[in-house]
Amino acid sequence: MCKSSVLLLALCTLLVAPVFAAAPITVSGAWIRLIPGDAPCGGYLAIHNNTDKPIELTEVSGPDFKRIELHHSMGAGGMSHMTPVKSITVPAQGEFSFSPGGYHLMMWRRNKLDVGQQVPLTLHFSDGWTVRATFTVKGAAG
Amino acid sequence: MMRCGFAATAAALFAAVILTACGGKQQWQTTNITGVMPDLKFTLTDGNKQIEHAGAYRGKIKLLYFGYTHCPDVCPLTLATIGRALKKIGPEAKQTVVLFVSVDPKRDTPDVLKQYADAFGPQFVGLTGTQSQLKALAKRYRVSYSYDKPDAQGNYAVNHSGAVFVFDRDGKVRLLMNRTDGADEMAHDLKQLIES
Numbered sequence A: 001m002c003k004s005s006v007l008l009l010a011l012c013t014l015l016v017a018p019v020f021a022a023a024p025i026t027v028s029g030a031w032i033r034l035i036p037g038d039a040p041c042g043g044y045l046a047i048h049n050n051t052d053k054p055i056e057l058t059e060v061s062g063p064d065f066k067r068i069e070l071h072h073s074m075g076a077g078g079m080s081h082m083t084p085v086k087s088i089t090v091p092a093q094g095e096f097s098f099s100p101g102g103y104h105l106m107m108w109r110r111n112k113l114d115v116g117q118q119v120p121l122t123l124h125f126s127d128g129w130t131v132r133a134t135f136t137v138k139g140a141a142g
Numbered sequence B: 001m002m003r004c005g006f007a008a009t010a011a012a013l014f015a016a017v018i019l020t021a022c023g024g025k026q027q028w029q030t031t032n033i034t035g036v037m038p039d040l041k042f043t044l045t046d047g048n049k050q051i052e053h054a055g056a057y058r059g060k061i062k063l064l065y066f067g068y069t070h071c072p073d074v075c076p077l078t079l080a081t082i083g084r085a086l087k088k089i090g091p092e093a094k095q096t097v098v099l100f101v102s103v104d105p106k107r108d109t110p111d112v113l114k115q116y117a118d119a120f121g122p123q124f125v126g127l128t129g130t131q132s133q134l135k136a137l138a139k140r141y142r143v144s145y146s147y148d149k150p151d152a153q154g155n156y157a158v159n160h161s162g163a164v165f166v167f168d169r170d171g172k173v174r175l176l177m178n179r180t181d182g183a184d185e186m187a188h189d190l191k192q193l194i195e196s
Helices: A002-021 B002-021 B074-095 B110-118 B131-140 B183-195
Strands: A025-033 A041-049 A055-061 A065-074 A079-085 A088-090 A094-098 A103-109 A118-125 A130-138 B043-046 B051-053 B061-067 B096-102 B124-128 B158-161 B163-167 B173-178
Touching: A025 A118, A041 A055, A041 A088, A041 A130, A055 A065, A079 A103, A088 A094, A094 A103, B043 B110, B043 B131, B061 B074, B061 B158, B061 B183, B074 B096, B074 B183, B096 B110, B110 B124, B163 B183, B173 B183
Parallel strands: A025 A130, B061 B096, B096 B124
Antiparallel strands: A025 A041, A041 A094, A041 A103, A055 A088, A055 A118, A065 A079, A065 A103, A079 B158, A118 A130, B043 B051, B043 B124, B061 B163, B163 B173
């Protein structure tokens, strides 16, 4: 009896573990660049799409922020400019990176943040998926 | 044919080694713009609300960058890369000063700028000025800036130059850097300028 329970438990673990490993959407390397004063902060992360369909990120929200927009910086040697984007698409079985000098989250704070703090945010996707992610707050110099 | 190619490559390499060994011209890893732009000169305001002339930084290697603090991505990225380069240089970095000139004086008051510049390190100074002062400086270095239409919340993006101009101790223009240059390349060239 006992033996078979253990076996059953082991079997369950084996069955369940791969399901967790292959969560449809995962996030890595999420951090916020803390800008002094009231100016907006920049947010960065990589989104991994483990499904066979492209997914579209439309919104990011969190209790510590009044407003978060998706932005894209362009131009390197010449003029630099920043444009808001409505959404970004993460390809099927692929990833999309928000990284310095490219796509970023433009984040207007509601609450004071400190370097080292872990901040919860929710990513909203067009098909109704929501994914919670924890961002690490770093200093202005990253 | 193949042999010829090898011989030519070897000869070129040999020539390069000889040139370097003979201490020929300084090799730069960012863009050398010596002589193509006027000397550094401006009238602006710093965080202590004083008017600064370029002469105030005489004797230092000066890095000039135009930006604004409501720029969460490119400006801090550029300043952070410069900061990393200065860390690599070590104590000699004290001989440099990074002039972050905000072209958004409406939001970037001297106090805001001081707080912002301090976040990147002791070598960073935040400056701004009146529109006519800023326009004069931008024109001098052939860069421009403009403001996007404010959104519903009154926030607006500023289009600005991505260039970092580097001036020697005498205020002569020497190098052009940008955020795609790595901290290693910047450090190499700044060290070379400090030691020359």
